[in-house]
Amino acid sequence: MTDPKEGFIVIIGSGLIGRSWAMVFASGGFRVKLYDIIQEQVTAALEDIRKQMDELAKAGMLRGSLSADQQISLISGSSDLKTALEGTIFIQECVPENLELKLKIFSDLDAHVNNTAIISSSTSCLSPAKMFNGLRHVKNCIVAHPVNPPYYVPLVELVPHPQTDPVTVEKTYHLMKKIGQSPVKLMKETDGFVLNRLQYAVISEAWRLVQDGVITPRDVDIVMSEGLGMRYAFLGPLETAHLNAEGFKSYCERYGEGIQRVLNTFGPVPNFSGDVAKKIDEALWDDQPDKSNQLKTRREWRDACLSHLAKLKKEMKKE
Ligand code: NAI
Numbered sequence: 001m002t003d004p005k006e007g008f009i010v011i012i013g014s015g016l017i018g019r020s021w022a023m024v025f026a027s028g029g030f031r032v033k034l035y036d037i038i039q040e041q042v043t044a045a046l047e048d049i050r051k052q053m054d055e056l057a058k059a060g061m062l063r064g065s066l067s068a069d070q071q072i073s074l075i076s077g078s079s080d081l082k083t084a085l086e087g088t089i090f091i092q093e094c095v096p097e098n099l100e101l102k103l104k105i106f107s108d109l110d111a112h113v114n115n116t117a118i119i120s121s122s123t124s125c126l127s128p129a130k131m132f133n134g135l136r137h138v139k140n141c142i143v144a145h146p147v148n149p150p151y152y153v154p155l156v157e158l159v160p161h162p163q164t165d166p167v168t169v170e171k172t173y174h175l176m177k178k179i180g181q182s183p184v185k186l187m188k189e190t191d192g193f194v195l196n197r198l199q200y201a202v203i204s205e206a207w208r209l210v211q212d213g214v215i216t217p218r219d220v221d222i223v224m225s226e227g228l229g230m231r232y233a234f235l236g237p238l239e240t241a242h243l244n245a246e247g248f249k250s251y252c253e254r255y256g257e258g259i260q261r262v263l264n265t266f267g268p269v270p271n272f273s274g275d276v277a278k279k280i281d282e283a284l285w286d287d288q289p290d291k292s293n294q295l296k297t298r299r300e301w302r303d304a305c306l307s308h309l310a311k312l313k314k315e316m317k318k319e
Pocket residue numbers: 012013014015016017018035036037038041093094095096097098105122123124125145146147148
């Protein structure tokens with residue numbers, strides 16, 4: 001467990017991402033306060049966390065070196081913001097993706113927080129410049145964008161406001177490392193940050209390939225899961241290229257012209273509606289009548305796969 005003198009981590013919003021962050025911080029030995037405006041929501045979140053941790057422990061997939069009971073005992077709930085903020089060193093905001101709501105939360109936090117606590121947002125795509133502008137504690141503000149589910153996927157994108165103190169970036173970076181996440185630092189903000197920009201490039205080309213009748217939706221997913229994804233779980237696109245030739249420069253010399261030729265055939269940005277959307281949607285549902293069950297079963301399978309992959313990646317790093 002961390003030294004209690006280190007203070008509390010406060011999670012604002014106890015939904016999907018807030019719960020997961022609470023579990024990740026507790027797995028790193030931190031004391032966590034989970035705050036939500038609705039008390040019933042906090043109670044339900046604490047129950048859900050206990051259930052999840054017990055199941056993870058049974059499956060041998062619990063993160064960290066503490067037992068499930070020890071980790072659960074580190075997490076408490078609150079529906080009073082002022083009390084929740086007492087003794088906090090780091091606040092992770094996880095309320096719904098709505099700029100007005102986030103602005104209200106940050107203004108409340110700005111009024112009550114001490115001068116050293118870091119205020120971090122989980123936002124997927126809202127601009128730090130817009131969210132943190134004019135705050136008294138802007139130097140302590142940062143985006144720490146997780147990937148769903150953060151318990152299994154460790155990447156965290158750190159995105160500063162132009163006035164964020166570099167010390168805030170460094171402290172957040174080291175805290176993320178300490179709890180077993182894999183942070184990356186963006187030097188400045190860009191719309192969609194980095195993960196989603198890369199993801200959208202892939203989604204739009206998948207769409208165009210289906211639209212042009214080149215491949216079926218199911219097969220385009222196999223190209224990723226059985227092909228590119230096999231490498232990308234371990235290596236990024238740049239190092240993949242580096243290893244596929246005698247270094248990255250050699251890769252560019254060998255393949256650059258061909259890559260440019262293919263890229264010049266890419267079509268316009270899709271409108272993400274109409275017949276192609278319908279075709280992909282139909283292909284992804286299986287024939288079973290209970291569609292909600294399909295999503296639940298596939299999500300559980302996805303999480304089990306990710307958790308095994310995380311274990312494998314850890315083992316491979318040791319070598
Ligand atoms: P959610 O809807 O599951 O949870 C939001 C929680 O915030 C609810 O418990 C709600 O009661 C609470 N809340 C609403 N107003 C509040 C207030 N004024 N004060 C305190 N709590 C309040 O949302 P989710 O999916 O957890 O998303 C949270 C944030 O994380 C969003 O910014 C989202 O973009 C980001 N995110 C979500 C990912 C995802 O896949 N769901 C992935 C990465 C980031």
